[in-house]
Amino acid sequence: MLSDPKAKKVRGVAKLNKKDARSETGLFLLEGPQGLKEALNRPRLIVELFATEDAVARHEDLFARAKSARIELQLVTEAVLKAMTDTTTPQGVLAVCQQLDVSLDDVVATKPKLVALLANVRDPGNAGTVLRAADAAGADAVIISENSVDLYNPKVVRSTTGSLFHLPVVAGVGIQEAIDALRAAGLQSFAADGGGRSIIDLAPGTLAKPTLWVFGNEAWGFEPETISAVDQVVGLPLFGAAESLNLATAASVCLYESAFAQNGAKER
Secondary structure (H helix, E strand, C coil): CECCCCCHHHHHHHHHHCHHHHHHHCEEEEECHHHHHHHCCCHHHEEEEEECHHHHHHCHHHHHHHHHCCCCEEEECHHHHHHHCCCCCCCCEEEEEECCCCCHHHHHHCCCCEEEEECCCCCHHHHHHHHHHHHHCCCCEEEEECCCCCCCCHHHHHHHCCHHHCCCEEEEECHHHHHHHHHHCCCEEEEEEEEEEEHHHCCCCHHHCCEEEEECECCCECCHHHHHHCCEEEECCCCCCCCCCCHHHHHHHHHHHHHHHHCCCCCC
16 A cells, blocks of 8 residues: 655656646646546556545445556555645545546547637636536537637546547637638638627527637637637626626536527427
């Protein structure tokens, strides 16, 4: 059992909480049993696996799957796991994984119908939650622009609760490049902004078409260049007294409105 929080192995894993180390190694940290459950559907991505004895006892089926996939488990103490992660109360499970290599060309080649683009989104929780919502809505891909939060930031990864492994996610692409590529692939582009045309006023059938939703920075929204690049600015009406919706909530509604339209509203 690995018990020394200051051991070289522990320090090496802990470095992956920093973007520079992730970029240099092509690795990232995946914490928690739910994330591991989803990652085990793609076991070749898992480089190392660490867990406390208590976590192994509580998730026997999960670790049986890991053993069947020939993934070696390293038992660690809670103190070691805490030293490896950036959380105050770790969940007892930590995997070191290879980053997923997805390009914009890969996404375009699939002829997507619903894509989310995060344009200069900086908050890790928002980014991960939008990715999770896109997964739930059946989106074909998520694109995270350059100058947005790092896709493999541990807080982003945790917020996706495993959805990171379910759909293609492209990172580090220019906003204009992404919009242009998807327009060439036949997608209309909407920037989600409260000051835009109300989503309920769109012409019937509009949201049934292949669509790229662009979601902007939490504090200052969109750069003028982005507004000029999209086909239309679309907003969500506020029927109550709230001043606004946060980014992740608004993104979830927009993506689901497209999903309902594209799937014939079967789930309504």
